[in-house]
Amino acid sequence: MKILGIQKQSLIEYPQKICTVIFLAGCNLRCPFCYVPSLVLQERIKKTEPISENEIFSFLKERKNFLEAVVITGGEPTMNPDLPEFTKKIKKLGYLVGLETNGTNFLMLRDLVENKLIDYVALDIKHKFDFEKWNEGTGRVLTKKMYENIKKSVEFLMEEKIDYEFRTTLVKEFHKIEDIIEICKSIKNAKVYYLQNYEEKNETVSGRKFTPFSDEEIQRIIEEGKIYTNIKPRPYLF
Numbered sequence: 001m002k003i004l005g006i007q008k009q010s011l012i013e014y015p016q017k018i019c020t021v022i023f024l025a026g027c028n029l030r031c032p033f034c035y036v037p038s039l040v041l042q043e044r045i046k047k048t049e050p051i052s053e054n055e056i057f058s059f060l061k062e063r064k065n066f067l068e069a070v071v072i073t074g075g076e077p078t079m080n081p082d083l084p085e086f087t088k089k090i091k092k093l094g095y096l097v098g099l100e101t102n103g104t105n106f107l108m109l110r111d112l113v114e115n116k117l118i119d120y121v122a123l124d125i126k127h128k129f130d131f132e133k134w135n136e137g138t139g140r141v142l143t144k145k146m147y148e149n150i151k152k153s154v155e156f157l158m159e160e161k162i163d164y165e166f167r168t169t170l171v172k173e174f175h176k177i178e179d180i181i182e183i184c185k186s187i188k189n190a191k192v193y194y195l196q197n198y199e200e201k202n203e204t205v206s207g208r209k210f211t212p213f214s215d216e217e218i219q220r221i222i223e224e225g226k227i228y229t230n231i232k233p234r235p236y237l238f
């Protein structure tokens, strides 16, 4: 695993806990509006000096009395076969562990949950459940197998064996209001479903600029969507 970043303190990435966020390199998707090209594109990853695991663990040991949780994000963290070992070491220090994932590695997600190596999951729902829409929204690299895995991950989280959230980044070029309502219907009674609006200032994987939704449109989605699921707006996290 290649650790490319650490946000030493965050109050919003893990619900109600002070946490550290660790950024891992590499992703199997290429969402055009993705705002972390430095963690996704190989040519960018190669140019960045990684942070050693030793450095991470000395920091976590030092801050044990202050921090409560560690959130692992990317890129796509589950692309790393050594992720379970890494989370095990973090848990041994007494931290709660959160995982942010695109859901394509269902087996690893299930094993991490069943072996109690993580405590919270945030999973991205890129679009309504239609393969073509998802493929378009993830840079046309999605395979049918990945798509099936994502659906299994969503269903698995809804069994509530672990605390979780779903989230969608709203992008005008990819989503219509009706698409998001469709998502709400598919994740009926989900624990929580956050909408975060695309931010124009972000750098993107495709190098293109996109369009956010208006506040009025988001409000309309929330009003309609809350009939089906626990939908909430949320400001951009990074």
Ligand code: SF4
Residues within 6 Å of the ligand: 027, 028, 029, 030, 031, 033, 034, 035, 036, 040, 074, 075, 076, 102, 205
């Ligand atoms: S937004 Fe898409 S490309 Fe970016 S890290 Fe997440 S899954 Fe990968």
